[in-house]
Amino acid sequence: MGLSIRRKIPECDCCIFYAHDPHLVCTVHPEGVSSDACSDFEHDPTAEAEELWEPEGASYYNGELILAPEQRWTLLEKLALLDSHPIFTGRCPNCEAGIALENSRVHWDCGHCGWKDDSL
Ligand SMILES: [Zn+2]
Numbered sequence: 001m002g003l004s005i006r007r008k009i010p011e012c013d014c015c016i017f018y019a020h021d022p023h024l025v026c027t028v029h030p031e032g033v034s035s036d037a038c039s040d041f042e043h044d045p046t047a048e049a050e051e052l053w054e055p056e057g058a059s060y061y062n063g064e065l066i067l068a069p070e071q072r073w074t075l076l077e078k079l080a081l082l083d084s085h086p087i088f089t090g091r092c093p094n095c096e097a098g099i100a101l102e103n104s105r106v107h108w109d110c111g112h113c114g115w116k117d118d119s120l
Pocket residue numbers: 092093094095096097110111112113114115
């Protein structure tokens with residue numbers, strides 16, 4: 001038994017077989033592969049978020065950058081939202097139920113309709 005070199009290749013990081021274990025490269029090739037490409041590589045969709053840099057409000061679909069601005073508030077939208085925020089109005093912006101103004105309040109969630117303050 002010689003000392004085996006366990007080596008992974010860059011694509012291991014986004015392969016569903018990659019073990020994320022220092023003692024095991026992957027479940028298919030415990031000792032790693034000897035070439036720069038693995039014939040058993042299977043892309044792990046859950047690894048994609050870590051592998052690809054995504055600008056705010058955008059996502060990669062099939063390798064194409066898709067802008068989805070509605071998913072994130074831009075700074076301007078945030079400022080506009082503040083005008084209707086219960087911290088100023090004392091009312092839920094969704095159902096207009098009153099939300100008590102308390103200095104100690106941190107979360108401005110509406111107990112009436114379930115609106116959650118995610119703007120701050
Ligand atoms: Zn409400």
